[in-house]
Amino acid sequence: MRCFIGIDLGSTTTKAVVIDESRNVIGRGITNSRSNYDTAAKIAKQEALLNGRFYLFRQALGDSGALNGALDTFLAQLERSFRYEQYLEQLADLEATCQRSVATAKFGDATASVSAALAEVFRRLATQSAALFAPGAKAKSDFFRDIAGSQYLATGEVVAKESGIRYDFLLNVFDRSIIEVENRVYSDSIKRHLLSALERTFVTLPETASRREKIEAPIKGILDTALEETYVVGTGYGRARLPFSKEHIRSEILCHGLGAHVMHPGTATVLDIGGQDTKAIQVDPHGIVESFQMNDRCAAGCGRYLGYIADEMNMGLHELGPMAMKSTKTIRINSTCTVFAGAELRDRLSLGDKREDIMAGLHRAIILRAMSILARSGGIRNEFTFTGGVAKNEAAVKALKDLVRENYGALTLNINPDSIYTGALGGATFAWRAVVEEGKIAEARS
Amino acid sequence: MISTIGIDIGSGAVKSALFRSDGDQHEWLAKRCERIRRRDPMQLAQEVYEGVLADAGLKPEAVDYIATTGEGENVKFATGHFYSMTTHARGGVFLHPGINAVVDVGALNGRAIYVDDRGKVLSYKMTSQCASGSGQFLENIARYLGVAIEEIGPLSKTSQNPEKVSSICAVLAETDVINMVSRGIATNDILKGIHLSMASRIVKLLKVTGIKEGSALLTGGLALDTGLLAAIQEEMVNEKVNVTAMSHPDSIYAGAVGAALWGAFRHGKLRELEERAAA
Numbered sequence A: 001m002r003c004f005i006g007i008d009l010g011s012t013t014t015k016a017v018v019i020d021e022s023r024n025v026i027g028r029g030i031t032n033s034r035s036n037y038d039t040a041a042k043i044a045k046q047e048a049l050l051n052g053r054f055y056l057f058r059q060a061l062g063d064s065g066a067l068n069g070a071l072d073t074f075l076a077q078l079e080r081s082f083r084y085e086q087y088l089e090q091l092a093d094l095e096a097t098c099q100r101s102v103a104t105a106k107f108g109d110a111t112a113s114v115s116a117a118l119a120e121v122f123r124r125l126a127t128q129s130a131a132l133f134a135p136g137a138k139a140k141s142d143f144f145r146d147i148a149g150s151q152y153l154a155t156g157e158v159v160a161k162e163s164g165i166r167y168d169f170l171l172n173v174f175d176r177s178i179i180e181v182e183n184r185v186y187s188d189s190i191k192r193h194l195l196s197a198l199e200r201t202f203v204t205l206p207e208t209a210s211r212r213e214k215i216e217a218p219i220k221g222i223l224d225t226a227l228e229e230t231y232v233v234g235t236g237y238g239r240a241r242l243p244f245s246k247e248h249i250r251s252e253i254l255c256h257g258l259g260a261h262v263m264h265p266g267t268a269t270v271l272d273i274g275g276q277d278t279k280a281i282q283v284d285p286h287g288i289v290e291s292f293q294m295n296d297r298c299a300a301g302c303g304r305y306l307g308y309i310a311d312e313m314n315m316g317l318h319e320l321g322p323m324a325m326k327s328t329k330t331i332r333i334n335s336t337c338t339v340f341a342g343a344e345l346r347d348r349l350s351l352g353d354k355r356e357d358i359m360a361g362l363h364r365a366i367i368l369r370a371m372s373i374l375a376r377s378g379g380i381r382n383e384f385t386f387t388g389g390v391a392k393n394e395a396a397v398k399a400l401k402d403l404v405r406e407n408y409g410a411l412t413l414n415i416n417p418d419s420i421y422t423g424a425l426g427g428a429t430f431a432w433r434a435v436v437e438e439g440k441i442a443e444a445r446s
Numbered sequence B: 001m002i003s004t005i006g007i008d009i010g011s012g013a014v015k016s017a018l019f020r021s022d023g024d025q026h027e028w029l030a031k032r033c034e035r036i037r038r039r040d041p042m043q044l045a046q047e048v049y050e051g052v053l054a055d056a057g058l059k060p061e062a063v064d065y066i067a068t069t070g071e072g073e074n075v076k077f078a079t080g081h082f083y084s085m086t087t088h089a090r091g092g093v094f095l096h097p098g099i100n101a102v103v104d105v106g107a108l109n110g111r112a113i114y115v116d117d118r119g120k121v122l123s124y125k126m127t128s129q130c131a132s133g134s135g136q137f138l139e140n141i142a143r144y145l146g147v148a149i150e151e152i153g154p155l156s157k158t159s160q161n162p163e164k165v166s167s168i169c170a171v172l173a174e175t176d177v178i179n180m181v182s183r184g185i186a187t188n189d190i191l192k193g194i195h196l197s198m199a200s201r202i203v204k205l206l207k208v209t210g211i212k213e214g215s216a217l218l219t220g221g222l223a224l225d226t227g228l229l230a231a232i233q234e235e236m237v238n239e240k241v242n243v244t245a246m247s248h249p250d251s252i253y254a255g256a257v258g259a260a261l262w263g264a265f266r267h268g269k270l271r272e273l274e275e276r277a278a279a
Helices: A037-064 A071-104 A108-132 A144-163 A167-182 A187-204 A212-224 A252-263 A303-313 A317-325 A338-350 A355-377 A394-408 A419-437 B041-056 B084-095 B135-145 B149-157 B173-182 B187-208 B226-238 B251-278
Strands: A002-009 A013-019 A025-032 A228-235 A269-273 A278-283 A289-295 A384-387 B002-009 B013-022 B025-035 B065-070 B101-105 B110-115 B121-126 B213-219 B242-246
Touching: A002 A037, A002 A252, A002 A419, A013 A037, A013 A419, A025 A037, A025 A419, A037 A071, A037 A187, A037 A212, A037 A228, A071 A108, A071 A144, A071 A167, A071 A187, A108 A144, A108 A167, A144 A167, A187 A212, A228 A252, A228 A419, A252 A269, A252 A278, A252 A289, A252 A384, A252 A419, A269 A355, A269 A419, A278 A355, A289 A355, A303 A317, A303 A338, A303 A355, A317 A355, A317 A394, A338 A355, A355 A394, A384 A394, A384 A419, B002 B041, B002 B084, B002 B251, B013 B041, B013 B251, B025 B041, B025 B251, B065 B084, B065 B251, B084 B101, B084 B110, B084 B121, B084 B213, B084 B251, B101 B187, B101 B251, B110 B187, B121 B187, B135 B149, B135 B173, B135 B187, B149 B187, B149 B226, B173 B187, B187 B226, B213 B226, B213 B251, B226 B242
Parallel strands: A002 A228, A269 A384, B002 B065, B101 B213, B213 B242
Antiparallel strands: A002 A013, A013 A025, A269 A278, A278 A289, B002 B013, B013 B025, B101 B110, B110 B121
16 A cells, blocks of 8 residues: 655654555654664654554454454554564564674673673573563663663673673673664564564463454455555654655654644644754644744753753653642743753752752743744744644643743643654655645655 | 962862962962862862861961852851952962963853953953853763863864864754764864864953953863863964963962952951051
8 A cells, every 4th residue: 555654853753654545644653863864764664654554453453343342452462562572583683782792892801701691681681571561561661772771781780790790891782782783674574573473462362362363364464465655755853864865855844834734734833842942833724834933053942951951850851740740839940051050950959949849940941932932933823733742741831831821812722642743744744745746756865 | 467268169160279468478378179060069168168278287267268259159157259250360360470361161151351460350251141162061072972071182182174063052962962973073073173162152252351462361170171272272363363372270270269369358458447447
C-alpha cells in the first residue's frame, strides 16, 4: 500500500508519522536524535512503519472478530513480546561490540578480567530482561540506550565490586560501544521478530492459541503487504542534513502550522515550545502560515530551560511540573537568561523560599517569554493550539491558561496528546499533497 | 598600622585578602580562594576569612575592618560592603600600577572599567541579561569537550583555523559543540573560536567606556586563561583599539584586594571623624 511519511528531526528526539491514501494516521514513531541524523531519521521512520503494521493488525483482527473482547490484551502482549525480541537482539549486539572494544582498549593486564566481568554482566542482563517487558512493567524510556544503559550501570557496579575490577573500565567500554550499537538499523529482522513474538504471545495467552489460525492469517497477510514509502518529507532542526533532495524538505514552521491544522482544523494560532526553540505561528483556515515569530539561539523560554533547571535541582525533567503544581505562592523570577535563572534559583533556595513556589515561578517565566513571542507574531486568536514537548508539562499548561485568560479572555485551547508529532504530521500531509494533489514522484538526493 | 580583610563573593568562587596598611603603604599578608561548586557561599566566606587570619597568624580582634564586595552584602561578620566596580578598579591598579582599565571576566558577568591612575572609576560598562560569553559558558563547553580548565588556554593558542561562532546561548552551546564535533572540527579550533567570540564581546564593552589608549588589566576568574588573553589582544588589533591587554598572577584576587584597601581607607576616615568629634 502507498504510504506518505513525514520526519521531524528535532534537537532531542526525531519523530515520524505515516499516513495512508485517505490521510488517516496509521503509524507514529519516535527515537532519540543521535549524533548521526541519518540513522535517527531511518529509525524513526522504521518505528512509524512498525506502528503502522500494528494499526493494520488491529484493523484486520477487529474486522474478523477473531479476538472478540481480547483484542487489546492480545496486541499489547504482541507488542511487548516484539520489544523483548528486539531488545535481546540489540543486547547480544551490544555484548559482542563491548567485547570487541575490550580487545582494542588499553586495559593492560586487566583485559582478561574485564572481558570475564563483561560476560557476567551480560549474563545477568539477559536474565533480568524478561521482567522489563512483562505486563504492567513500567518503562522509564523507550530507547535502547536508556533501558540497557541503566541496567548495565547498576549491574556493572555490582559485578565490578564482586570481581575486583575497576568500575570505570566497564563504563568506558559501554560508552565506546553504545554509540556504535545505537547507530545500527535492524531493519531486516523486524518481520522475523514479529513472527517469534507471535509465537511467544500464544504461549503467554494460551486461551488465544485455540483460535490460532484465525489470528495468524490476517497478521501474516499484513506482514506480506509491502508498506511502500511513496513520498517522504523531512523537517525540523536537522532537516538540512537529511538524505533527501530539496523537494523533500519543508521548514518546520510550515510543517507545524499544517500539522496543528490537521489535528485541530479550527486552529488559528499555534504555539510550539520545543527543546531548543519556541515558535508562534498564525495560520489561515487551510493551515497555511500567515506569519510567525520564533525565539532562536537562546534557551530562555524553551524546553531546554526546564532541562537546565532540572539538572540544577538534581531532578528528572518530568518531576518539575508536578512539583510546581503544589505551589501556593507566586514568586517572580527576574532573570531572563537560563544560567542566571539557575543562579537565582539557588539564591532563593538559600533565602528560604519553597521549591514548589520557585518552580511555579520558573514555569510562569518560560510561558511569559512565549506570550511575548505570541504577541509579536500577531497575538492569540481562537482556536489556540499548544504543541511541543513542553505541552506535556501540566504546570506550563496551567501558567499558559492563566495568562491567556488574563490577556485574551476565553479561548478554546487545544492540547493534543500526540502534539509531539505535530511537525511530522505536517510533513506527512505535505508528502500526501505532493503526490495526490500535485502528481509528484519521489526524487533522489542530487 | 591597621589590618583589613577583603572578601569577594563571586558566582563562581569566594576570595579573601588580608592587608596591613600604614597610610599609603600596604602590605599583602595572606590570600585564599575557594571555588563554590554548589556549596554555600556564606559558609565559604567564613572559611576564607578564617583561612587568611590563620595564614597571617592574627586573631579576629586584631582586624580593624572587614570589607565585602560582589554578592557579599549579607555576610554577617562584615564591617562594610563596597560595590564591585570600585573594588575591582582599586584592586586592579594596586596589582598593576599605571593601567588605564580593568576588564573583569567572571563566571556570570563581564565588565569593563575605565580608571584613572589612583583607581578612581571614570566610566564602566557591564554585560547583563545573558550568560553568553561568560566564564560559566566557557566552563560548560570545556566540560562537553572533556578539556580541563587549565588546558583551555594552551590548547586554544595552538589553533590555526578558529571555528567562528556567533554569540551563542551558554545553555544551547551543548548542541552547537556536538554539531561542531560531528563535523570533525578540532577541539583547539572550537576553543579558539569561542575565545574570539568572548573577546569581541569584551572589546566592545571596553570601547563603550570611552578609553582611547593605554593598557587594560584582565581580572576575575578567567584572567589566567592565556588563550582568552591572546584572543582579546587579537580583537583589539582588529577593532583598532589602541589598548594593550595584560594579566597578573593574582588577578583573581582583584576584587578582594580592592575591598581590603577601600576598607582601610574608610576605617581611616571613620577614625578621623571620631577623633574630631572627641576633640
